[in-house]
Amino acid sequence: MTAVDTPVAAGRPRAPASVGQAVVSVLVIGLVVGPFVPLVYSSFRSKPVYLPGGVFSLGGYRTLFADPAYRTAVKNTLLFAVGTTALAVAGGTLLAILCTRTNLPGRRAYGLLLMAPSVIPPLGLIVGWTAIYGQGGYVTQLLSRNLHLPVWNLSSIPGMTVFGAVVTLPVAYLTVRSTLAGTDSSLEDAARSAGAGPLRVIGRITLPMLRPAILNCTVLIFALCLEILGIPLFLGGPSNIDFYASFLYRSWSNSGTPDPPFVSAGAVLLLVVVSLLLVVRARLSGAEQRFVTVGARSGGVHRPLDLGRWRRPASAAIGVFIAVTSVVPLLGLVLMSFVRVLTTLVAPWHLMTSDNWHAVATDPALRRSITDSLLIAVGGGAASVALVAVAALIAHRSRFPLRRLIAPALMYPRAVPGVILGMGFFWTYLMFTPGSLVRNNLWGEAIALCVRNLTLAYVVIQPSLARIGVELDRAGHAAGAGWWTVARRILLPMLRPALLAAFVFMFVTLLGDYDPVVFLQKPGTEILGVTMLQHWSTGVQGPVAALAVLQVVIVAAVLLVAGRALRRVDHA
Amino acid sequence: MPEIRIRNLRKSFGAATVLDGIGFTVRDKEFVTLLGPSGCGKTTTLMAIAGFQSPDEGVIAVGDEVFVDRSAGVDLPAERRDLGIVFQSYALWPHMTVAQNVGFPLSLRKADKRAARERVAEVLDLVELGGHGDRYPHQLSGGQQQRVALARAIAHPPRVLLLDEPFSNLDAKLRERARDWLKQLQTSLGLTTVFVTHDQDEALAMSDRILVMHGGRILRDGTPEEVYREPGARFVAEFLGQCNFLTGSVAAGPAGSSVLRMPAFPDGITVGAAPRGPEATVAVRPQDIELDGPDAPGVDASVIEAVFLGDHYRYQVRVAGLRIEVHAPHTVACGPARIRIPPGAAVFVD
Ligand SMILES: Nc1ncnc2c1ncn2[C@@H]1O[C@H](COP(=O)(O)OP(=O)(O)OP(=O)(O)O)[C@@H](O)[C@H]1O
Numbered sequence: 001m002t003a004v005d006t007p008v009a010a011g012r013p014r015a016p017a018s019v020g021q022a023v024v025s026v027l028v029i030g031l032v033v034g035p036f037v038p039l040v041y042s043s044f045r046s047k048p049v050y051l052p053g054g055v056f057s058l059g060g061y062r063t064l065f066a067d068p069a070y071r072t073a074v075k076n077t078l079l080f081a082v083g084t085t086a087l088a089v090a091g092g093t094l095l096a097i098l099c100t101r102t103n104l105p106g107r108r109a110y111g112l113l114l115m116a117p118s119v120i121p122p123l124g125l126i127v128g129w130t131a132i133y134g135q136g137g138y139v140t141q142l143l144s145r146n147l148h149l150p151v152w153n154l155s156s157i158p159g160m161t162v163f164g165a166v167v168t169l170p171v172a173y174l175t176v177r178s179t180l181a182g183t184d185s186s187l188e189d190a191a192r193s194a195g196a197g198p199l200r201v202i203g204r205i206t207l208p209m210l211r212p213a214i215l216n217c218t219v220l221i222f223a224l225c226l227e228i229l230g231i232p233l234f235l236g237g238p239s240n241i242d243f244y245a246s247f248l249y250r251s252w253s254n255s256g257t258p259d260p261p262f263v264s265a266g267a268v269l270l271l272v273v274v275s276l277l278l279v280v281r282a283r284l285s286g287a288e289q290r291f292v293t294v295g296a297r298s299g300g301v302h303r304p305l306d307l308g309r310w311r312r313p314a315s316a317a318i319g320v321f322i323a324v325t326s327v328v329p330l331l332g333l334v335l336m337s338f339v340r341v342l343t344t345l346v347a348p349w350h351l352m353t354s355d356n357w358h359a360v361a362t363d364p365a366l367r368r369s370i371t372d373s374l375l376i377a378v379g380g381g382a383a384s385v386a387l388v389a390v391a392a393l394i395a396h397r398s399r400f401p402l403r404r405l406i407a408p409a410l411m412y413p414r415a416v417p418g419v420i421l422g423m424g425f426f427w428t429y430l431m432f433t434p435g436s437l438v439r440n441n442l443w444g445e446a447i448a449l450c451v452r453n454l455t456l457a458y459v460v461i462q463p464s465l466a467r468i469g470v471e472l473d474r475a476g477h478a479a480g481a482g483w484w485t486v487a488r489r490i491l492l493p494m495l496r497p498a499l500l501a502a503f504v505f506m507f508v509t510l511l512g513d514y515d516p517v518v519f520l521q522k523p524g525t526e527i528l529g530v531t532m533l534q535h536w537s538t539g540v541q542g543p544v545a546a547l548a549v550l551q552v553v554i555v556a557a558v559l560l561v562a563g564r565a566l567r568r569v570d571h572a
Numbered sequence: 573m574p575e576i577r578i579r580n581l582r583k584s585f586g587a588a589t590v591l592d593g594i595g596f597t598v599r600d601k602e603f604v605t606l607l608g609p610s611g612c613g614k615t616t617t618l619m620a621i622a623g624f625q626s627p628d629e630g631v632i633a634v635g636d637e638v639f640v641d642r643s644a645g646v647d648l649p650a651e652r653r654d655l656g657i658v659f660q661s662y663a664l665w666p667h668m669t670v671a672q673n674v675g676f677p678l679s680l681r682k683a684d685k686r687a688a689r690e691r692v693a694e695v696l697d698l699v700e701l702g703g704h705g706d707r708y709p710h711q712l713s714g715g716q717q718q719r720v721a722l723a724r725a726i727a728h729p730p731r732v733l734l735l736d737e738p739f740s741n742l743d744a745k746l747r748e749r750a751r752d753w754l755k756q757l758q759t760s761l762g763l764t765t766v767f768v769t770h771d772q773d774e775a776l777a778m779s780d781r782i783l784v785m786h787g788g789r790i791l792r793d794g795t796p797e798e799v800y801r802e803p804g805a806r807f808v809a810e811f812l813g814q815c816n817f818l819t820g821s822v823a824a825g826p827a828g829s830s831v832l833r834m835p836a837f838p839d840g841i842t843v844g845a846a847p848r849g850p851e852a853t854v855a856v857r858p859q860d861i862e863l864d865g866p867d868a869p870g871v872d873a874s875v876i877e878a879v880f881l882g883d884h885y886r887y888q889v890r891v892a893g894l895r896i897e898v899h900a901p902h903t904v905a906c907g908p909a910r911i912r913i914p915p916g917a918a919v920f921v922d
């Protein structure tokens with residue numbers, strides 16, 4: 001039995017337990033909500049808050065709406081978001097159905113490989129794509145210069161849309177796949193015994209059944225597209241195409257008076273839009289819950305739909321898709337880190353160089369970015385998991401008065417745009433921390449990155465916690481254990497596999513994430529993502545590729561080790 | 573072991589009243605069963621004693637310690653009540669060995685390491701699991717897990733033992749054995765025990781006293797025999813085994829008895845209690861009715877169905893438009909027969 005929200009502890013909470021619970025709850029809620037207050041405040045000021053003489057004003061918003069570049073960025077973002085969402089949802093749904101409901105050869109391996117774009121550090125994939133399909137990329141050059149064929153432009157809106165779809169496709173794929181796994185396949189079997197062929201079953205039964213899930217991930221991906229920063233900064237740069245987030249970023253860093261109110265105003269508007277989308281999505285997933293629970297969970301063996309003579313072609317197409325979108329760009333990334341320039345006119349082995357790697361090994365800023373990122377990934381990951389674990393226990397296994405606020409608070413930071421959270425932290429540090437307490441050292445960046453990703457630790461821990469019956473806590477209380485003792489000796493040990501998984505997830509994400517830090521990084525406190533971004537924008541590509549390769553290798557190694565460890569923990 | 577006193581317990585979830593003034597006392601060393609259909613509030617009552625549900629109103633005290641007194645604002649946390657509980661799901665902690673599970677309450681009480689080890693061994697021996705201390709819960713059978721749960725509940729040792737349908741996950745054979753065995757253990761340790769079940773056989777076999785619950789109230793409180801023979805309420809009679817209900821007019825009989833008359837039994841049915849009104853309903857157990865061939869004494873009846881059930885036959889009998897169930901060890905052919913309700917077989921119910 002899993003009664004998630006059943007209060008467990010008895011009577012009024014005992015003082016020592018509730019003091020600890022209060023500290024953790026206030027910390028979590030404060031960290032998540034806190035940064036948005038100064039941001040909203042600063043958007044309604046006539047001058048940046050650090051300047052004297054500012055008054056309340058809508059000037060920031062007026063400047064914003066009057067700026068033609070803003071309107072172009074909004075238009076670009078909408079075009080990109082619509083196209084990307086359509087492609088990603090259609091592709092993800094199709095692939096999920098093919099890999100879970102049909103006899104597609106190799107569907108198991110594909111099931112894993114299709115997730116690759118979500119674990120490859122995002123900048124690594126972007127740089128890899130540039131190396132292969134960008135303006136000067138290998139494949140692009142091969143087709144245009146060597147074969148004189150017309151080629152695409154990765155830096156155009158359609159080009160970025162395709163890449164965006166590849167990156168967000170795993171979201172749709174995962175949502176649809178987990179819904180399919182939770183729906184009774186006998187519904188489809190019934191249609192087949194009624195005489196429907198595979199295509200008709202998919203069209204008439206499977207897809208309609210999936211409608212809530214598809215709607216849900218459509219809204220989610222759309223919201224993700226609105227806040228995307230890396231794609232326009234890396235790919236849009238050559239053609240000067242700005243999206244919403246990159247417009248904010250560039251206005252911020254190029255502005256004459258630093259930190260102008262209209263950037264805050266833009267951030268607040270995006271925050272409002274994305275928050276509204278979240279409300280819509282919460283409604284939709286409520287609908288999905290109802291939908292899923294109608295059917296009994298399938299226990300029996302499901303006979304997959306037969307694709308007939310399309311089996312092999314479909315399988316080959318998916319193989320090519322994975323190769324083109326993930327494998328080849330990764331190889332391109334590695335190659336890029338070992339050559340002086342990208343060209344198809346000279347064989348790459350004539351251009352071999354170790355300069356890029358040498359730079360990574362010797363340049364103090366680059367080295368610092370690696371060690372700092374690792375430090376944040378390990379230390380921040382561990383601290384976040386510890387905080388989230390206790391917060392989740394308070395949210396679901398205590399009678400603490402604020403407990404109902406904790407779960408939403410933990411879901412929020414990942415739902416709002418990372419750049420905006422980062423901007424919030426910037427203002428918070430500026431206005432509330434004395435001197436340079438956290439602003440000028442790694443702490444500030446570490447906190448922003450960790451808060452941004454608390455959600456990820458929570459979504460891993462929460463389902464495992466829900467599977468632990470409340471009677472296990474009750475047995476502990478009956479034996480005489482207080483809330484903290486039950487947490488420490490019963491619940492947390494039982495959550496060990498989930499805690500480890502959450503840590504790995506946090507580590508991988510913290511190593512690659514940079515959105516919330518672009519406004520915070522100062523010389524001396526570099527992290528990988530922002531360093532790559534800054535070097536890339538000054539035209540330095542080789543060392544950036546080397547850093548990206550390093551990121552990919554670390555992530556792959558950690559996933560491999562963690563996979564082993566998790567399997568061992570599960571068996572114990 | 574102290575006694576448990578419960579007064580006027582009330583609890584609602586929103587508009588639904590789940591406990592509607594529950595009150596009872598469990599005497600020292602007594603085995604009391606809360607018996608009732610699903611959803612009648614048994615678990616809620618037990619969890620209120622344990623401290624996992626706060627009643628809206630009422631008093632719960634064990635010995636001279638008040639656990640709950642809503643009017644005085646007292647609500648002792650579960651961990652300070654010093655009780656032993658066995659949950660329906662056993663709630664064994666999967667990451668601890670059997671010995672660690674059983675030793676947990678002792679370690680919380682800062683027991684001396686060696687004394688604790690000895691106590692764990694002693695309790696495991698008591699539940700016939702000596703030598704299983706190093707196993708993990710998933711390496712045990714259902715019956716063994718259930719005994720570990722019991723061992724953990726009695727280890728510290730508790731003031732009171734609470735059991736919520738502890739046998740419901742066992743198969744029928746094992747359940748009967750566990751029943752005898754638990755009862756023996758309870759008697760030999762002298763544990764004051766509250767037991768929750770919806771299984772009447774379990775309740776009858778084990779209890780010193782049975783409280784029959786329905787809709788958040790206690791309908792009947794008595795020894796198994798009292799509750800079975802004098803159910804008092806129609807619901808109780810029906811819940812504890814099958815029953816025929818007959819309604820008719822009542823007249824006073826000799827020596828404080830009554831006679832219930834109805835068309836099917838023109839001579840009347842003798843009931844061993846004074847009449848309480850002109851009309852009444854009586855309950856008659858199927859096995860207390862005499863049924864035999866057309867030459868036997870009694871009123872005319874007709875057997876319309878006979879089913880062989882191993883140790884007895886179950887007959888459906890029609891008597892002047894009434895349908896009556898009779899259990900009898902002997903064969904009676906379908907068709908005309910005679911039926912008789914002997915004095916003492918029928919009791920008044922509300
Ligand atoms: N947390 C809750 N919220 C709302 N209603 C509840 C809650 N817990 C119990 N109830 C209701 O209270 C009533 C009594 O529940 P309880 O668990 O005490 O029943 P029970 O007698 O133990 O039944 P069973 O034999 O099925 O275990 C039920 O109708 C149930 O629906």
Ligand SMILES: [Mg+2]
Binds near residue numbers: 614615616
């Ligand atoms: Mg119950």
